[in-house]
Amino acid sequence: RNFPLAKVLPEPLRRGQLQTALVRENKDVVVGTSVGLVVLRRGFWEWYGFDEARGQFSGTLTYDKVHAASDVLSLAEDDQHRLWLGTATGLFMLDGAYDGPARSWRTPEDGLPTSRVEQLAAIDGGLFVGTPGGGRIFDANAKVTAPSSLSAEPIVQLSSVRALDK
Numbered sequence: 001r002n003f004p005l006a007k008v009l010p011e012p013l014r015r016g017q018l019q020t021a022l023v024r025e026n027k028d029v030v031v032g033t034s035v036g037l038v039v040l041r042r043g044f045w046e047w048y049g050f051d052e053a054r055g056q057f058s059g060t061l062t063y064d065k066v067h068a069a070s071d072v073l074s075l076a077e078d079d080q081h082r083l084w085l086g087t088a089t090g091l092f093m094l095d096g097a098y099d100g101p102a103r104s105w106r107t108p109e110d111g112l113p114t115s116r117v118e119q120l121a122a123i124d125g126g127l128f129v130g131t132p133g134g135g136r137i138f139d140a141n142a143k144v145t146a147p148s149s150l151s152a153e154p155i156v157q158l159s160s161v162r163a164l165d166k
Contacts, residue, residue: 005044008031008038008045009033009035009047010047010063011042013033013035013036013047013063013066015035016033016034016035016036017033017034018031018033019033019034019071019072019073019076020032020033020072020073020074021075021135022075022077022083023078023082024077024081025077025081026081027040027041028040028041029041029085030075032072032073032074032075032085033072034036034070034071034072035049035066035070035071036048036049036050036057036061036066036072037049037057037070037072037085037098039098046098047059048061048098048099049061049063049065049066050066050067050069050070050087050092050102051065052065052067052069055101055115056097056099056100056101056102057094057098057099057102058099058131059098059099061119066081066117067088068087068088068089069087069092070087070090071087071088072085072086072087073086073087073088073116073117073118074086074117074118074119074120074130075120076120076122076127077122077131078122078125078126078127078140079122079125079140080095080140082094082095083098083118084122085166086117086118086119086120086128086129086130087116087117088115088116088120089106089116090105090106090107090110090112090115090117091104091105091106091117091120091129092104093142099124101144103142111136111138111144112131112133112136113131113133113134113135113136114128114131114132114134115131116131116132117129117130117131118130118131118132119135123137125139126138126139126140126141126145127142131146133153
């Protein structure tokens with residue numbers, strides 16, 4: 001089906017750009033935009049922006065509160081059906097509802113080389129996370145397992161990551 005941007009994003013946010021998309025195992029269509037997450041499920045589009053005060057995505061966030069954490073650059077779903085979102089300000093994991101609590105990683109202390117997460121790929125029960133500062137691998141328990149082996153000194157740009165079935 002064809003969905004014009006006017007049908008996908010709320011009117012005040014139509015300046016946003018579509019950046020990434022994922023069809024989940026449950027058949028939800030999840031679209032990452034520069035102004036939040038848009039989900040097609042049960043025949044309707046639902047919009048979620050990141051609410052910094054509550055630390056979670058929200059369908060009731062006022063549009064004037066949409067900031068860089070709502071800038072969704074990459075998406076992945078792992079073997080445990082958790083949704084991972086790479087944003088301009090970090091990595092988020094949703095384990096359940098789209099508007100439920102979000103676990104986040106945003107700093108080098110959290111295991112990210114930089115806060116901007118541009119690539120994600122579910123691999124071997126874990127997750128590859130690509131940033132302009134290098135890559136990291138998170139295990140199934142969401143712990144960083146490769147903090148230094150993927151350092152990015154020589155990397156100029158990482159443009160795409162895909163996980164392929166063996």
